[in-house]
Amino acid sequence: MSIEKSRSGRGIGPKVLLLYASFGDGHLQAARALREAFEYRGAGRMILVDLLAEAHPWMNAVTKQLYAKSFTLLPELYGFVYDATRPMRHDSLFAQWLHSFGRAKLRSLLQTHRPDAVFHTFPLLAMPEVRKQLGLQVPTYTVVTDFDLHGRWVHPDIDRYYVPTEDMRAELIARRIPYSRISVSGIPLRRGFGSVTVSPALRTKYGIPSGSQAVLVMAGAQGQMSDVADLCEALLAVPEPLVAVVCGRNAKLASALRELFEAHPAANRLRVFGYVEQMHELMALSVCMVTKPGGLTLAEGLASGLPLFTPSPVPGQELRNARYLARCGAAVMTSGTEELAGEILKLLGDPLRLKNMQQALARLGRRYAADTIALDFLSSLNIMEEAHPTASSAPTNADDAAYGGRF
Known part of the structure; x- marks a missing residue:
């Protein structure tokens, strides 16, 4: 199952679409940690989606197999491709091709769920182009889940970045992402890390x-x-x-x-x-x-x-x-x-x-990264809603125009 819905069942507070990928376990675990922190802080509904698996199941299965085998069969080739594409810009042909996957599925998800915000824990950034095409004002966030910044993570139309280190913030600034849009939060973890009582x-x-x-x-x-x-x-x-x-x-x-x-x-x-x-x-x-x-x-x-x-x-x-x-x-x-x-x-x-x-x-170490992100998100969302009322989770005529009228 590639779509996980909130377990809280709450109907109040913002609704969040969390996009991840199942290449390794980390991107999903980070998304689950965010869901836990958001629900604890009062988010209304969290929807986790493995976007590539939902949009292109056959391609996802093949790519996962190749990814897993690359660690043992052709690690040098994988490393060469990674290093060669690391400086890539968001508007390069390769980046545009990578971020094109999942756009049709994302349109459907936006229409079905009408989220107040979209989060990425994997650099499959279909959202910026979909948002631009549809004229949506849904705030979009990226949570970087590595200590190295590949160009796939970087896009000027991401509203806010959450990164693990000050050094990565400096890298993003060097790539012309404004300081004000970068938070050094750490990588989100489930509750308990660093706070266990040994008995x-x-x-x-x-x-x-x-x-x-x-x-x-x-x-x-x-x-x-x-x-x-x-x-x-x-x-x-x-x-x-x-x-x-x-x-x-x-x-x-x-x-x-x-x-x-x-x-x-x-x-x-x-x-x-x-x-x-x-x-x-x-x-x-x-x-x-x-x-x-x-x-x-x-x-x-x-x-x-x-x-x-x-x-x-x-x-x-x-x-x-x-x-x-x-x-x-x-x-x-x-x-x-x-x-x-x-x-x-x-x-x-x-x-x-x-x-x-x-x-x-x-x-x-930043053991409370998920809570840091949740608090920052909820406070910034209030500001964004004042500037962009159509992002509200309440079903209004403006909401219908922002979503259903453009699909």
């Missing part, structure tokens, strides 16, 4: 005793990280660390790890999990995290105060995410299992280095 009951739930140094290894939403078994072997070869591996939806990987280490002398220091719904709890019990450098997972680690290790990041946005956080002192990039295990053990044995990384994490 004996919580430790018992995950099998992580007090005093242990738990290394959290994220194998990816689909269990995509390679050499997980080798990393576990290297970390279990020394006396101290407890290793917690999250295999996501890869049940085969979880089963293989349990079987492989069943008779290991240090098997009592290995925890293997499948899909973990309450990741903020497991992060709160850990001392550092090994992960693929997707934007949302990195933001979760930052909010949880976890030093980050990014082994062999693939070219493209993940490599650029990893490089950025490494420059900021919040992450360590490694190129092999031996180096990765060595860097983790060095960190665990160096309290000063651990403290320095935690300070860097604190400077970057």
Whole structure:
């Protein structure tokens, strides 16, 4: 199901259309975090739509397969295309082609739902052109869900940008987006990250005793990280660390790890999990995290105060995410299992280095990003409604003219 409606059932407050894409899990999770924050703050109805899946289901399925395989089969090609198109302008032929997908479906969605605002957590920006063609005054927002700014995210007709860092705001300004239209909010996360109370009951739930140094290894939403078994072997070869591996939806990987280490002398220091719904709890019990450098997972680690290790990041946005956080002192990039295990053990044995990384994490982490965006949106919407009354969610003649009369 590619369309998710609000669970609140409220009929008052603004109605918001949240557009995402299912390339990885992060864009959807960011949209859900926004829905949670908006509903908590009184939004009337939230509609989440995977626009490409709804508009072009066959193309979406094929593209997702190619995207997933690009990480293992042709990572250099993907990185080359990403880097080559990164500076692209919104009015280039390539950008116009990319943003043309989903326009017909978006027209239908606007006609059906008549939202007060449209949000993007993925750079499929059909809305600016549709809004221009139809003469609509529906405010449009973009929430950037990576720590690297690709040209796909940038369009002069976006009313407001929500970005993860001050550096990205500076990049947008360099691309002639006005300062007043950019908010450094962070990447929206579900409630709980960075605010967990660690209790004996919580430790018992995950099998992580007090005093242990738990290394959290994220194998990816689909269990995509390679050499997980080798990393576990290297970390279990020394006396101290407890290793917690999250295999996501890869049940085969979880089963293989349990079987492989069943008779290991240090098997009592290995925890293997499948899909973990309450990741903020497991992060709160850990001392550092090994992960693929997707934007949302990195933001979760930052909010949880976890030093980050990014082994062999693939070219493209993940490599650029990893490089950025490494420059900021919040992450360590490694190129092999031996180096990765060595860097983790060095960190665990160096309290000063651990403290320095935690300070860097604190400077970057924005655990309340979703609430920040919701509050900013609701306050700015009042101003926009005064200037553009046709954006109101109340069904009026003006509303009919703004929507139904132009389809």
